[in-house]
Amino acid sequence: MSQPLTGVKVLDFSTLLPGPLCSLLLAEAGAEVVKIERPRRGDEMRSYEPRLGEDSANFVLLNRGKRSIAIDLKAPDALERLMPLIREADVLIEQFRPAVMDRLGLGYAALSAANPRLVYCSITGFGQHGPRAQEAAHDLNYVAASGTLSLTAGSDGAPVLPPALIADIAGGTYPGLVNILLALRQRDQTGRGAHLDVAMADNLFTFQYWGLGNGALGQWPGTGTDLVTGGTPRYQIYRTADGAFLAAAPLEDKFWQRFTELVGLDAAALDAMPPPQATEAVRAAIARQTAAHWEQRFAGQDVCTCRVVGLEEARRDPHFGARGLFSRTVATATGERMAALPVPIDAAFRATDATLPSPALGADNPLLDH
Template identity: 50%
Template sequence: MRGADMSDVLPLSGVRVLDLSTLLPGPLATLLLAESGADVVKIERPGHGDEMRTYRPTLGEASANYAVLNRGKRAYAADLKTPAERDRVLTLAAEADVVVEQFRPGVVDRLGLGYEQVRTVNPGVIYCSITGYGQHGPHANRAAHDLNYLAETGLLGVVVDGAGRPPLPPTVLADIAAGTYPAVMNIVLALRQRDMTGEGCHLDIAMTRNLQLLAYGYFSTHQGGGGWPLPGGELLTGGSPRYQVYATSDGRHVAVAALEEKFWARLAQLLELPERYLDERGQESTVIAVIADLIGARTAEHWRKVFDGEDVCSVVVATFDEAVATGLVDLDSGDRLVGEGFDVGTLPSTVDPALRRPPGRLGYPSLDPLPDRSVWLGR
């Protein structure tokens, strides 16, 4: 279509996705696919549906979390343990380009909807399984959550507080960075591969394995003979005054990331740091303490004004209200949902309006009886 107006065409237009997942990693992945133009049908258990529907607070007829993660999809109820309803889901899978599931290994096979069963009726299917530990191995069937994955892969322990305790992470890193994003990226790559070969595949997305990407620096240092990271003692984990969080006099905090020499030198000038501390090597803990006293003597607002317009890679730690006020976080107070357009390469101006609405009476499909294959027809 060279020369044609493609401004209203999203990259995954025409791709059909059957979503068997619940809670966060899978539903967020299929949301990103939907925002890129895919038609997503979500299958949930009869009655209450996805457990996330029951969370609080609500937005429309379901929880706010559910509304944000599942907007723009069509949701249908199906008891996968009932052969007749399972067979109808299998019929939908036969028409899908992508199937996403998040059961423990082996469960979906026992239900009759595993990769081999779906591939029998749909050889070109891209079948994506998201689990904590992968489909095989001694840990495959263990129950765990985001915090457990971070703990077991060593990441949780690289930053510690003054008592030597690892802090809770600010968000669910493993679910999103090691579950959702690898799933989306590999699904898109698999679709491209199918375009070239005509063959589908089974994607095994293991969150613990994918967390190694977040720890790339620690592994490369180890392989280079540098040993393993000292908890709280490395450049980016608390061992350097150039990369620290310092308290202000009014109970707020300043995040300093003045790693490069030009940023560090200017920061030192603004702080009026004595010259003997400019070279922190060998006296890191002393310099940290000195800067802590300097920053701790003034309020957050004082430092905000000092850093304004300066290239020092140092900022006041914002509240969510402050982040929204600066425009760095997009929160629409109208009839649209927060978080629309997650900056994964979609074209915001062409996003389907259905993706902008919350669930229930406000335009999001409710948990309806399971349809037959006609749900895909007309796409």
């Protein structure tokens, strides 16, 4: 059965994470993705550690099923050589700073004149315009600038480093994918493409729906004071007697009632206390027993509580194995293999071939000669 994006041609000028992950999702749904890379070095992600074959494991995971062209975009004949591919392309992804593609002759105005149906997706930190549009920054900076990082403070009041590249993926990759698909659907109706301005910092505000809603009523959130920032015993991380941690989120009354019964406390009494005092009471109760004790006691109970596990243990969880999260593989150009990156594309839309390769740098340069 044909995949939903079969026949869609994507030129990906991006590097590192947001754009390449976006084009990976398109590729997994059947699009033909061609990476446009620099000669000799290619995508910076190729040089990262640890390595799998000639490239980094990160690069291999993010570029499964793609092709690669190595070309110097500043070369006098670069635009001429690329133009046949551009005229055939449905989607172009780039994440240079604003105006860089224009200086290379590859800006939206120029390319849409050659290919009016082109969906041109620009992923940047602060967008194509605005006072901060040219500011150099990375994921941590966007999380900080959007107000999100301020809500991660620990007991000493200092914000903690996020454990994932939130802005790159949640602010760049996913909005890029959503808007590309919307633009393709609109093109079906109008016959014309679009220029998509995906700003990672902008898109993080969506995650603060609750904080913005509270703030509109004069109740701006703070660290350790609100529902999901540590202001209630019903949404906390508790340390056990053996130094492990439990993630407890029994927010609703039915979960909270059962949770407190199992830890030997009275829900009504806790609710009558100031939140910090109630949290401390639960903390003391949890600290009297080991993680194994609590896992056994909570098993089969509706208490929305689980042990905090490491990534290696999570990877081995029988539940994720049963769902086939790591059943697909990616092969390098030199034959090494590893489990493919789990992606949020339904199995019904993905290729039946469970193993797809990542491209060697410039392996598809013959495409420029046609």
